[in-house]
Amino acid sequence: MDHFQHYIGGAFSDGAARFDSVDPATGQVWATMPEARAEDVNAAVDAAEAAFYCAEWASMTATARGKLLYRLADLLADNAARLAELETRDTGKIIRETSAQIAYVAEYYRYYAGLADKIEGAHLPIDKPDMDVWLRREPIGVVAAVVPWNSQLFLSAVKIGPALAAGCTMVVKASEEGPAPMLEFARIFDQAGFPPGVLNVITGFGPECGSVLTRHPKIDHVAFTGGPETARHVVRNSAENLASTSLELGGKSPFIVFEDADIESAVNAQISGIFAASGQSCVAGSRLVVSNKIKSAFLARLKEKAQVIAIGAPDDMATEVGPLCTKRQCETAQDLVDASVAVGAELVVGGQALDREGFYFPPTILDCSNAPDAPCLTNEFFGPVLSVTGFDTEAEALAIANDTAFGLASGVFTKDLTRAHRMIRGIRAGIVWVNTYRAVSPIAPFGGHGLSGHGREGGMQAALDYTKVKAVWLRT
């Protein structure tokens, strides 16, 4: 059985306890993981605090920090195959997605490597001739990053990259579901040459390890990605020390298709928009809002495509939809589909968990045109389930799109650019993709509002968010 370890203060350790990790494709235990209890969390935070004040890190130039991040990016690219393999094994995410994602994870580190020495302060032209006043941008301090199991290498990169570029130190808590890629990442990080303790990687269960970490008095900032309910715990925990937070939470993103859209392109974008990562993605385009003028034709084409999606073993390059990460995830998807059908949603395709080993749920489409109260329209599924609503007018499309407590992503498909601009202005979400879906870049900020959280990852702003400003007054 594979054996993974924590990374604390530049050393590897087994953790106060251990737990088993299950392969979602088989339902069988395949590896043993360290489980952080309070003593491990405290050791990791102490190591991060010591590293923050150690001369080697505190006086390292920004350019030198950038060079270390470049080295890390190169090491990740060299080890891409192993990392992708482990993420697939431990979370069930298909190998073609984990392999592609590792390539852009390395790009995010390169982007923040380049930004490290471009985080600038400012000189203030105050109205006093004998005073020189300027702002220094200093690292915010010791950061706790808590990540979910889906896309952990990516969701940690958008925290580790800017935080280390800014000069912070960190404790990253990998999800207890599928921590293997993060623990392997720590082995690779160790070779990049950062001073010990600058980054510490632990894993363990939310209510114990996550809680102790996020309420730790030495933590200055908590960067959290996960569900809104967990976020409430995290905010309450961090409030004890008044630590700042950034929250990247869930979504129920509308995918709006007007009658003049390029139908084939919209169908393809909708298929990958909802079924990529088996729907376990915060930006999944999980609510199709489609013009009634094309609804039947559009659904017919979607059904055709959904029916031929290759469902299979996640480590097979031919597989397009793999298992869900956990048995619980599969059961939740089934419950939500059943509850939606019970209130009038019509099954277009799929809808029944597969009767085979592992946690497989097929691509599913539910037409909710006659079921406005179907829970699938409001609850985040985190499964391959698309809910559909038709509309007659642009105003109706916008109202349906905004009828959600989330506000993360959205898609608009139309050839009418003036209409596209009206939709861009009207949609309440952190991201609007027009005639495309799921496009990402390290340069573009990513995040939402409402139940989707606050703060942005990606871009220069994310690096600035890991700094605090010091005003300096010098009488001359």
Ligand code: NAD
């Ligand atoms: P989750 O909220 O259950 O867990 C996320 C992390 O929080 C895990 O590491 C978990 O151990 C930890 N945690 C749990 N309880 C805790 C507590 N009391 N204190 C501190 N930490 C605690 O989420 P999940 O099921 O692993 O992931 C799915 C969720 O993540 C979905 O809602 C999804 O939309 C969201 N997500 C958001 C983004 C984004 O960028 N906006 C990206 C991916 C996933």
